[in-house]
């Protein structure tokens with residue numbers, strides 16, 4: 001039976017406004033750290049995700065178990081991934097920490113985690129990927145058929161290119177499209193490594209400000225648009241709600257990133273809107289659903 005117009009109107013009025021106005025989006029780069037929880041408790045974080053109509057969120061906890069707090073509140077929407085980071089500064093030392101592999105093995109055996117990351121591979125800090133901790137995590141990801149979320153910061157693509165070509169069966173989610181790389185460099189990696197999915201979190205006007213993907217009008221720069229059109233099935237978007245960002249992992253102050261969430265994700269919604277509808281939907285939602293086998297999630 002068709003609902004009477006009045007009943008329909010009432011139903012619509014009951015939905016929160018943004019959920020009506022915004023199409024669903026998959027956010028592939030979300031943090032929930034102890035110094036974020038101080039500002040934004042788990043319940044408030046979920047309210048923010050719902051207000052922004054986030055259908056799926058890949059969440060990195062610091063410590064890892066923090067991601068499970070969000071998952072408990074919204075099990076259909078939250079995919080926790082396992083992070084080795086527990087202490088301030090771990091982003092720069094994790095690859096030397098012999099306890100990481102044992103902890104990762106134990107965590108992944110539980111079946112609760114949808115991936116490993118975010119792992120920082122940073123010029124001047126991180127050893128070669130062939131070293132035991134990094135290569136061991138890669139093997140574990142392959143064994144459990146889960147992706148690794150890698151944040152690389154090198155001025156060239158040699159490191160990631162060698163890593164992904166050596167592990168064609170590994171799925172890599174490449175954070176921030178290489179953070180500082182050009183579309184041509186990103187294309188080099190994606191062209192030679194079909195297992196690399198590239199996400200554009202933090203490539204916004206407030207982070208990586210010297211490496212924008214959009215122009216002053218908020219639209220993708222032509223060279224970025226061309227790159228996305230070349231690989232429309234392997235790009236993803238994300239918020240990376242970390243703030244402030246003067247320093248990497250500024251643990252000694254409260255992180256207010258969740259309070260900026262709407263602005264971060266709104267930036268991506270704006271440039272997505274200018275794409276052809278089929279491509280827009282892939283980047284906004286369905287590529288991420290496919291990557292995690294969640295196609296059944298209805299497009300709320």
Ligand SMILES: [Zn+2]
Nearest residue numbers: 029031118240
């Ligand atoms: Zn991150």
